[in-house]
Amino acid sequence: MQNLNNKKYTRAEKNSDYRKMFLGVDIKFKLENGKKVIPIGFDNGATTPALKCVFDEVYNDLLVYGSIGRGQGPKGELSTRKYEESRERVLKFFNLQDNDTHTVVYTKTTTESLNILANILIKNKNDKVLTTRMEHHANDLPWRKNAIVEYIDVDELGRINIEDIENKLKKENGNIKIVSVTGASNVTGYINPIHEIARLAHKYGAIIVVDGAQLVAHKEVDMKGKDPTEQIDFLVFSGHKTYAPFGSGVIVGLVKDLDVEEPFVKGGGCVDYVFDDKVIWSEPPSLHEAGSPNFIGTMAMVRALEELKNIGFENIYNHERKIKDYLMEEMKKIDNVIIYGDTENTEDRLGVISFNIKNKDCYEVADKFAKENAVSLRAGKFCAHPYVARLLKVSNNYEEYKKNLDDADFGMIRLSIGLYNTMEEAKIFIDELKKIAVDA
Numbered sequence: 001m002q003n004l005n006n007k008k009y010t011r012a013e014k015n016s017d018y019r020k021m022f023l024g025v026d027i028k029f030k031l032e033n034g035k036k037v038i039p040i041g042f043d044n045g046a047t048t049p050a051l052k053c054v055f056d057e058v059y060n061d062l063l064v065y066g067s068i069g070r071g072q073g074p075k076g077e078l079s080t081r082k083y084e085e086s087r088e089r090v091l092k093f094f095n096l097q098d099n100d101t102h103t104v105v106y107t108k109t110t111t112e113s114l115n116i117l118a119n120i121l122i123k124n125k126n127d128k129v130l131t132t133r134m135e136h137h138a139n140d141l142p143w144r145k146n147a148i149v150e151y152i153d154v155d156e157l158g159r160i161n162i163e164d165i166e167n168k169l170k171k172e173n174g175n176i177k178i179v180s181v182t183g184a185s186n187v188t189g190y191i192n193p194i195h196e197i198a199r200l201a202h203k204y205g206a207i208i209v210v211d212g213a214q215l216v217a218h219k220e221v222d223m224k225g226k227d228p229t230e231q232i233d234f235l236v237f238s239g240h241k242t243y244a245p246f247g248s249g250v251i252v253g254l255v256k257d258l259d260v261e262e263p264f265v266k267g268g269g270c271v272d273y274v275f276d277d278k279v280i281w282s283e284p285p286s287l288h289e290a291g292s293p294n295f296i297g298t299m300a301m302v303r304a305l306e307e308l309k310n311i312g313f314e315n316i317y318n319h320e321r322k323i324k325d326y327l328m329e330e331m332k333k334i335d336n337v338i339i340y341g342d343t344e345n346t347e348d349r350l351g352v353i354s355f356n357i358k359n360k361d362c363y364e365v366a367d368k369f370a371k372e373n374a375v376s377l378r379a380g381k382f383c384a385h386p387y388v389a390r391l392l393k394v395s396n397n398y399e400e401y402k403k404n405l406d407d408a409d410f411g412m413i414r415l416s417i418g419l420y421n422t423m424e425e426a427k428i429f430i431d432e433l434k435k436i437a438v439d440a
Contacts, residue, residue: 018311018319018420019420019422021051021052021053021307021420022050022051022052022419022420023049023050023051023052023054023055024049024050025038025049025420026038027039029374031371031372031373031374033372037373037374039374039375039376040373040375040376040421040425040428040429041376041418041420041421042375042376042377042415042416042417042421042425042429043376043377043378043414043415044351044417044418044421045186045214045241045352045378045382045414045416046378046416047240047241047245048240048241048242048243048245048418049245049418049420050243050244050245050246050300051243051303051307053303053304053307054243054244054246054300054303054304054307057299057300057303058246058296058300061079061082061295061296061299062296064078064079065079065296066078067079067080068080068083068292068293068295069083069269069293070268070269070292079295082295082299083293083295083298083299086104086298086299086302087103087104087285089305089306090104090250090252090302090305091103091252093305093306093309094221094222094223094224094235094252095223095224096223096224096252099224100255101231101254101256102223102252102253102254103252103253103258103284103285104251104252104285105250105251105253105284105285105288105289106248106249106250106285106289106293106294106298107236107248107249107250107251107288108247108249109238109240110138110211110212110213110236110237110238110241110249111249112249113236113237113250113251114138114139114142114209114211115138115264116251116263116264116265116288117142117209117234117236117251117253118142118143118145118146119142119146119264120257120258120263120264120288121177121178121209121257122143122146122177122178125146125147126147127146127147127177127178128147128148128149128150128175128176128177129143129147129148129150129176129177129178129180130149130150130151130152130165130168130169130172130178130179130180130206131143131149131150131151131152131179131181132151132152132153132160132181132182133151133152133153133386133387133390134154134158134160134181134182134185134188134192134384134387135180135182135211135384136182136186136211136213136382136383136384137384138211138213138383139180139181139182139209139211140386143178143180147177147178150168150172150176152164152165152168153390154387154390157341157342158185158188158190158340158341158342158387159342159348160181160192162196162197165179165197165200166200169204170204172204173204174204176201176204176205176206177207178208178209179197179201179207179208179209180209180210180211181197181208181209181210181211182210182211182214182215183210183211183213183214183216183221183235184214184215184219184350184352185214185352185384185387186213186214186382186383186384186414187340187341187352187354187382187384187387187388187391187414188340188341188354189214189324189341189349189350189351189352189353189416190341190348190349190350191215191219191348191349191350194208194210194221195226195230196230198225198229198230198231198232198233199229199230202231203229207233207254207257208234209233209234209235209236210232210234210235210236211236212235212236212237213236213237213238213241214241214350214352215237215350216237216242216305217241217243217308217316217418217419218313218316218317219317219350220313220314221235223235223252233253233254233257234251234252234253234254234257235251235252235253236250236251236252237249237250238250239297239300239301239304242301242304242305243304243307243308243418243419244297244300244303244304246294246296246297246300246301247297248294248297248298248300248301250301251288255284258284258285258288259283259284260287261281262279262281263281263288263290264288265288265290265291266290267290267291268290268291268292269282269286269289269290269291269292269293270286270287270288270289270290311419316419319419320350320351320417320418320419320421321351323351323421323422323423323426324346324349324350324351324353324417325346326423326426327353327415327417327426327429327430328343328346328353330426330430331353331355331430331433334430334433334434334437335437335438336357336358336359336437336438337355337356337357337358337437338355338356338357338358339353339354339355340354340355340356340391340392340412341354341391350417351416351417351418351421352414352415352416352417353414353416354382354388354391354412354413354414354415355412355413356412356413357413357436357437360436362379362380362411362412362413363379363380363411365379365413365436366378366379366413367379368436369432369436373428375428375432377413377414377415378413378414378416379411379412379413379414380412381410381411381412382414388410388411388412389410391412392410392412394410415429
């Protein structure tokens, strides 16, 4: 069977050269100026390349691919068995292998996962959800549609205050049903203390939902916690941010709360019987997996998770932190560069750095990096408009922009680090940033 990752790396070799474990990161592209260069991928907060072992998994699974739960035959039966067994592998990744409290529901993305949860966990339009102004739109808009949303604002540096969360929960006196919070910000990389927030949520009768899209590939997540009060009730994430870009997402959540009267998405695969006048729905997780499952995407994602665990999250964190710390310190030395968030106490920040250059348009700067040096960044508001507005200290009030929405076109530039990035790439970025900033 196909194996692009022919060499068997030892742990020491993996730690010293993670780049060899990835597919396509050393392919040269021709720029408009005629130069052929290897791109620098500093947009991992948006999506990530595939691990070679993930490509091998996909190739091998395609050889045996068959319909999941929809027919007899050796390929279908093998694929169905592997698909169902993969749920236990995901639970093990989050230290839930010995629990019967949680199950795994496969989706397409984090966004779809949060929409499903917002539509099945909210029982009444007057139910209250507590979230923050730090969130990606995926962890804000679905709740707005289905419930009354209360917000915890951020401080001057963009962090949330745990005391504010407790004060709000105490004030609402049990009326908050769900606390939904990002595990790590896609704008500043701040890591939120999800177990501490879980304790507070449970203390005041709420459940916790964690958006793990920016966290799962970078830091170990133990959903079980040290004791039941710390347990994470629901966590969602996407495969394309964990080095498995094959269209898969995940809900890891409480069976009892997923066992609802009917699912949000309806169709084949989520029912036991359909009569002319009645539907008998399946139990979770099948209840929430209407339609043909994405077997290939699921197996790719599970393989990526296990490879990350094999590498070791302490190794991953240290590798990315070293690059982040270098970039942050060098960027602080460059005139006209503005870095958002805390640049002094950065231990709670993953490898996400959002910045601007004085008097320069963020889109033009990102475009210059891409076209002249093949450096991939992202410019704009990163699907977190309220948060970016606060960091930029501009209004995010619609009434103020209603007459001229072009005034709302503020933004910043984001650099986000992945496991395959190198210190050499960071140095190239700093050299180019100096050239661009000097003209500001």
